[in-house]
Amino acid sequence: MKKVYFIGIGPGDPELLTLKALRVIKEVDLIIYPGSLISEEMSSFLRKENVKAEFYNAFGKPLEEIIAKIKEYLEQNKVVARLVSGDPALYSSIMEHIEVLRDEGITYEIIPGISSGFMASARLGIEFTYPELSNSVVFTRLSGKTGGATEEEILTLAKTKSTLVFFLSSGLAEKLSTLLLKVYNPETQVAILYKLSRKDEKIILTTLSQLAGTMLKEGITRTALIVVGDVLKLMDKNFHKRSILYGKK
Structure with a gap:
């Protein structure tokens, strides 16, 4: 066949x-x-x-x-x-x-296979959706040599307060951070996830204002995801928001 x-x-x-x-x-x-x-x-x-x-x-x-x-x-x-x-x-x-x-x-x-986007959630130990923090997850990429979302599109997505997971954007960290700072606070948490599930995996937490500098310091220009959003607050804080599914009857 x-x-x-x-x-x-x-x-x-x-x-x-x-x-x-x-x-x-x-x-x-x-x-x-x-x-x-x-x-x-x-x-x-x-x-x-x-x-x-x-x-x-x-x-x-x-x-x-x-x-x-x-x-x-x-x-x-x-x-x-x-x-x-x-x-x-x-x-x-x-x-x-x-x-x-x-x-x-x-x-x-x-x-189908397991996307690195979902592996990122697993490695961070959190959900990408959580009541009052984020009801949506956006997988996207910033426009570069091989295409991607425009700056206007990225700004629109950022304003939705969704969890943003950037693929294929590691080499555009400075451009990306400058763009997102038009919407987010400079101290907004950001996660950099490099070569997920591999022997040389790195998971780096930083802030939006330090994103470009952190990527430069670590020498990361490819094979990494960049995650931005309020759900990253779940990494060091319990909000105890109950879903309707598991609420008291």
Whole structure:
């Protein structure tokens, strides 16, 4: 059967793979992986789990070359897995692949993974939604060389008092902090989460006014999330807000 699987492999820890993701990865013939994003632990683990598959590094390859590789295997009735870091729903660029596959009439399936956005909540030990602090979570990115939300859009989002989780914005920390200071207090808490679930993971708490300086000091320019919002107050304070679900009857 000619089929391509798009598989979310999570933020880096092999133990965060879903059972379905691992089962499919063990069975496929070609594994296309993001060489610039996959962790060493994950790469080593997957190569041990599937010794028969060809591992193809998609980093730096044009879409046309990747599609050609996929079709090469499909023409031999072999199964292909296209791995993406985190979850395919967020900033994975899989749609440009899928649109080509649709044009060719090729079947595909998406297998979700654990997003680093959710891993951030776990590592911080808090919910990203909490009564009176935040009723919404926004996953976004500041516009840079490869696109993203405009400054006007970011300001609009900040004014909603939602929990803001910034992807792909580490290299724009100064621009981001300058922008958010138009809405937030300089002492607003910020969390920097670098290489979540990996051996060299770092979690740094700072303030919005110190964000750019902290990122510069730590040498973080990529592979990090930036979380901004009142829910970070939950890290050192109990508010004892009860939900209706668990309230007294």
